[in-house]
Amino acid sequence: MIRSYKEMHQMSVMNLGDFWAAEAEKLHWFKPWERVLDDSNAPFFRWFPGGETNLCYNAVDRHALGDRGDKPAIIWESPEMGQSEVITFRELYQRVNRFSAVLKGKNVNKGDRVLIYMPMVPEAIIAVLACARIGAIHSVVFAGFSFESLADRINDSSPKMLICSDGSKRKGKVIHLKKIVDRALEAAKVKVPHVLVFDRGIDEWEPVVGRDLYWREEVENVGDVLVEPERMLATDPSYILYTSGTTGKPKGVVRDTGGYMVALHSSMTQIYGCGPDDVYWSTSDIGWVVGHSYIIYGPLLLGIPSVVFEGTPDNPNPGIWWDIVDKHRVTVLFSAPTGMRMLRKFPVHWIQDHDLSSLRHIFLAGEPLDEPTYQWVTETLNKPVIDHYWQTESGWPMITNHMGIETLPFNPGSPTKEAMGWHLDVVDENGEPVPAGERGFLVAHPPLPPGTLQTIWGDDQRYIDSYWSMFKRCGKDLYFSGDYAIKDEDGYFWLLGRADEVINVAGHRMGTREVEEVISSHPQVAEASAIGIDDEVKGQAIAAFVVLKEGVEETEALHKAIIDLIRDRIGPIATPKILNVVAQLPKTRSGKVMRRVLRALCEEKEMGDLSTIEDGASVDEIRNALKDMERKEG
Numbered sequence: 355m356i357r358s359y360k361e362m363h364q365m366s367v368m369n370l371g372d373f374w375a376a377e378a379e380k381l382h383w384f385k386p387w388e389r390v391l392d393d394s395n396a397p398f399f400r401w402f403p404g405g406e407t408n409l410c411y412n413a414v415d416r417h418a419l420g421d422r423g424d425k426p427a428i429i430w431e432s433p434e435m436g437q438s439e440v441i442t443f444r445e446l447y448q449r450v451n452r453f454s455a456v457l458k459g460k461n462v463n464k465g466d467r468v469l470i471y472m473p474m475v476p477e478a479i480i481a482v483l484a485c486a487r488i489g490a491i492h493s494v495v496f497a498g499f500s501f502e503s504l505a506d507r508i509n510d511s512s513p514k515m516l517i518c519s520d521g522s523k524r525k526g527k528v529i530h531l532k533k534i535v536d537r538a539l540e541a542a543k544v545k546v547p548h549v550l551v552f553d554r555g556i557d558e559w560e561p562v563v564g565r566d567l568y569w570r571e572e573v574e575n576v577g578d579v580l581v582e583p584e585r586m587l588a589t590d591p592s593y594i595l596y597t598s599g600t601t602g603k604p605k606g607v608v609r610d611t612g613g614y615m616v617a618l619h620s621s622m623t624q625i626y627g628c629g630p631d632d633v634y635w636s637t638s639d640i641g642w643v644v645g646h647s648y649i650i651y652g653p654l655l656l657g658i659p660s661v662v663f664e665g666t667p668d669n670p671n672p673g674i675w676w677d678i679v680d681k682h683r684v685t686v687l688f689s690a691p692t693g694m695r696m697l698r699k700f701p702v703h704w705i706q707d708h709d710l711s712s713l714r715h716i717f718l719a720g721e722p723l724d725e726p727t728y729q730w731v732t733e734t735l736n737k738p739v740i741d742h743y744w745q746t747e748s749g750w751p752m753i754t755n756h757m758g759i760e761t762l763p764f765n766p767g768s769p770t771k772e773a774m775g776w777h778l779d780v781v782d783e784n785g786e787p788v789p790a791g792e793r794g795f796l797v798a799h800p801p802l803p804p805g806t807l808q809t810i811w812g813d814d815q816r817y818i819d820s821y822w823s824m825f826k827r828c829g830k831d832l833y834f835s836g837d838y839a840i841k842d843e844d845g846y847f848w849l850l851g852r853a854d855e856v857i858n859v860a861g862h863r864m865g866t867r868e869v870e871e872v873i874s875s876h877p878q879v880a881e882a883s884a885i886g887i888d889d890e891v892k893g894q895a896i897a898a899f900v901v902l903k904e905g906v907e908e909t910e911a912l913h914k915a916i917i918d919l920i921r922d923r924i925g926p927i928a929t930p931k932i933l934n935v936v937a938q939l940p941k942t943r944s945g946k947v948m949r950r951v952l953r954a955l956c957e958e959k960e961m962g963d964l965s966t967i968e969d970g971a972s973v974d975e976i977r978n979a980l981k982d983m984e985r986k987e988g
Contacts (some may be wrong), residue, residue, distance in 0.1 A: 359760040359771070362624075366774040366803075374401070374775070374804060377620040378612070381655070382416055383407045384585045387612070393801050396831070397822050398814070401613030401804040402588035409592055409615055410450065410487035411583040413654035418447035422630075422657050429633070430476050431678050432664035434523040435554075441476055443657070446483075449573075453484040454581035456572045460548050462514050464489030464584050467594070469513040469546075471504060471535060473497045473522035474664035477552045477569065478640055479650050481517050486592060489584035490514075493594040493606070496641025497522060497531055498942075504538035506604050507596050508546060510811060515548045517569075521557030524968075525669050532559040588612020594811045595643055597746050605820065606811030607746055609646075610804075614749060615655065617775075617805025618647055621750050622656040624774060625742070626686050627715065627757030635661035636688040637675065643746040644720070648688055652750075666968075667693050673704040683712035690720035692945035694731050695874075695881035699904045702734050713737055715757055719744060719769075721946065722849050724871040726879075728766040743769040743849055745835065747821070749805040752776050752798070752835075753847050767871075768846045775803025780841045785830035788841075793850060796839035797825070797832040838865060855949070857886035858894050859927055866949070869930075872923040873898060876916055878906045883939050883947045887931070887956045895931035897956050899939060899976065908935040932956060934979045940972040955980060 366373045371390040378387070388404030417423065423444035430439045441449070462468060468490050472478035478494075485492035493511050495504055497519070508516070516539075522529045532551055536559075539546060549562070552569040561568075586592075592611045596604040622628045634653040638644035653660035661682060667675055675697075679687065697705070716731065716739050723741040731739045738761075742754035755762050755770040762770055772778050779787055780794040788794040810817040824834040838850040850865040857864055866884045873882035880901045889895035900916065902908065913933060920928050940951045945968075954961040955976050964970065 357760065359756055359762060362756075362759055363772060363774060367777050370775060370801075370803075374616060378402060378405075378616045381407065381412050381615060381619055387588060391801060396800055397802070397818065397833070398809060399801045399806075400589045400808075401610065402616070405588040405612050406585045407588060407612055407615065408487065408489075408583040408586050409611055409651065410483045412615060412619075413486075413651055414443065414447050414450055414483060415583065417654075417657040418443040423447075425657070426633075426659040427654060428476050428479060428662055429659050429682055430662045430664070431682075432474070433670055433674055434526075434665050439476060446480070448578065449480050450483045450487060451579055451581050452573050452576055453480050454487045455576040455579045456550075457484055457488055457490060457515070458581060459572075459576065460515060460550075460567075462488065462490050464586075464590075465491065466515075467491045467493055467511045467513040469508060469511060469516045470494045471497055471499075471516065471518040471531060472552065472640075473519055473529075473531070474639060474662055475519065475552070475554075476662065477519075479662065482593075482640070482646075482650055483654075487581060487583050489586055489590070491591050491593055493596070494641050494646065495596070496639060498524075498529065498641070501534045501537035501541060503604070504534065505541040507606075508538060508542040509544050510596075510604060510606055511594055512544050513546055515550060516546050517550045517552070519552045519556075520554055520559050522554075522664070523556060525666060528557055530557050532557065536562070586611045589808075591808065593646065595646060595746060605816065607643075607807045608809050608811050609749055610808050613804030613806075615651070617750050617803065618652040619655045620774065622652050622658075624756050624758045625751055625754050626652075626688075626717065628653075628656055628658060628686060630657065632685040633659045633661065633682055633712075634686050634688070635663070635678070635682075635684045637663055637667070637693060638688070638690070638720075643744075643749060644688070647750055667696055668700070671704065672697055672700040673707065676705050676708040676710060679710055679713055680708040685712055685714045686717070687713060687715070688717040688719070690945050691718050691723045691727050692721065692881075692941065692947070694718065694727055695901075696945075698727065698730050699880040699901065701904065705734055710735060710737070715740055717742060719751070722851060722867045722871075723767065723769075724867070724874050725766045726871070726874045727881075738764070741767075741769040742773075743847070747807045748802075749807065752778065753849075765844075765846050768842075768848050771845055771847065773803075778847065779832075780839050780847075781825070781832070785825035785828045785832055790841060790843040793838055793840050795824075795853060796835040796837045796847070796849070798835065800831055800833065802833060857884070857896055859886075859889075859892050859896065864924065864928060868924065869896060869898060869920065869928060872920050872928075873900060873916055875923075876919055878903055878912060879916070880904075881939065883949065883952060884930070885949050885953050885956070887953060889931065896928060897932035897952065898930040898934070899952060900933065900935050901937065901939060902935060932980070934976065936972070936976055936979060938969060938972045938975070940976070941968045952976065 385406035387402035392400040636648040777799040840848040869884035886894040
């Protein structure tokens with residue numbers, strides 16, 4: 355039996371037909387595939403062509419109609435609303451069937467698009483699964499994007515139905531989702547026949563006669579019903595997920611059905627090390643790829659409970675996450691470094707006052723994991739922390755430590771080695787591998803494994819231009835991740851951030867992460883963000899923004915200590931032109947620092963769309979801090 359990571363990874367790349375066929379056979383197929391991979395039209399790779407299956411059937415029916423019908427499927431916790439709910443697989447099966455009938459009754463069929471703009475409620479997951487059941491292509495939009503962003507996605511996908519909630523709450527503040535939808539539909543060029551509203555009693559709204567429908571009323575009208583799952587080709591699209599951006603037409607990443615299903619099911623056991631008795635919690639949002647893969651499909655495909663959380667890590671207090679881990683005996687937690695850095699500000703008793711004995715692994719992804727945060731999480735929770743790397747485009751991890759195969763030695767700051775099926779390299783601008791330990795571009799050799807993006811919705815050429823064109827001039831067919839990385843002598847990968855997030859100070863190039871990690875290593879610092887700003891002399895200079903741990907006071911001595919640390923670790927060239935201590939960084943509601951906002955504030959330029967910002971007060975605070983600095987310098 356193959357047990358080692360090295361053997362399994364080599365087989366997944368060199369003998370991919372046998373490897374992925376064995377993984378696919380663990381799931382239900384209405385009709386077997388004709389071959390495992392069709393790469394005749396590269397880079398449009400087609401996995402399991404000819405095979406027929408259904409994502410919803412595999413995620414719900416297999417368990418509801420089997421021996422896991424009474425087991426929890428969804429565990430919903432909403433500190434925002436003071437509500438919680440546990441839904442078994444059998445109950446989920448019934449509710450998904452009813453909503454599938456609602457969709458069919460409104461003439462939504464296979465291939466039609468359904469846009470979902472909802473908060474973290476079970477109904478959002480039911481809507482996604484119902485789309486998968488009938489073969490409609492769902493497109494979930496993060497319930498926080500502006501009406502302009504929503505209108506862009508409506509125009510691009512031409513949905514037959516839009517599903518939303520009346521509103522949601524974020525730290526007690528009402529977000530007017532239905533009103534945002536109304537504005538988006540007014541601005542959109544495409545007409546949407548039906549808007550289905552899940553009314554939570556949070557916000558008042560006026561229905562548009564002939565267009566708007568009430569969720570509860572529609573579901574009650576269909577009653578108990580069985581909707582047979584659509585027999586989907588493995589190569590049929592399952593969903594469109596738009597990559598976030600501030601300018602230009604959004605890119606709608608298209609995911610297939612069969613390859614995605616096989617990759618996620620495989621990853622749940624091989625990467626996350628999950629079995630039938632586990633309770634899995636991804637703290638993300640269903641509006642992002644993590645939510646699609648590891649809130650909805652991944653855990654449900656394996657038949658284990660998925661915790662669904664509507665809230666923030668520090669509300670009503672900084673112990674809320676650990677309350678939930680304790681209450682539901684969560685075994686595997688998947689979060690982001692940003693969330694941990696936020697909690698790092700608070701006293702550790704908020705964590706240590708809980709029984710976390712059930713928790714086996716903590717996975718972090720979404721941005722580079724700096725060593726200070728890694729060490730803090732490891733020491734504070736006394737649990738293994740697994741950094742792993744992936745993208746909206748990949749759909750599941752590209753680089754990771756495999757908890758279900760062989761645990762490789764941990765190297766803080768590295769997400770470890772390639773996931774199954776991924777053949778990655780670090781290359782120079784000519785597509786040639788760089789020596790071990792040198793920085794280069796992270797690329798993947800074809801074919802891309804199952805579960806990865808198939809194309810860009812309605813724009814095959816943009817797919818090629820965006821991901822496959824960078825090294826064409828050198829005669830190389832390589833997928834470009836968009837990131838800088840280092841591969842060391844042991845084969846471990848070290849991510850250095852986006853290739854476009856490089857600061858060039860007087861000809862010296864350094865990644866934003868390099869500066870941030872040094873600042874974050876100071877024992878009194880909770881988190882930091884660094885950007886490059888225009889400088890007349892050096893071309894660019896560094897601006898750094900620092901959040902201190904709770905109870906730490908800002909002093910001149912602390913400023914000097916941080917600057918000395920940067921000069922010692924990187925060199926005098928990295929001395930920040932601006933070093934500001936702030937209470938919070940401007941972040942999206944998914945926890946990513948909005949560097950463009952920091953840059954715009956420093957350079958007194960337009961900030962663009964701020965609809966996804968977590969707390970607008972952070973912008974005012976940084977603006978005032980910059981003005982105070984100018985006054986002191988004056």
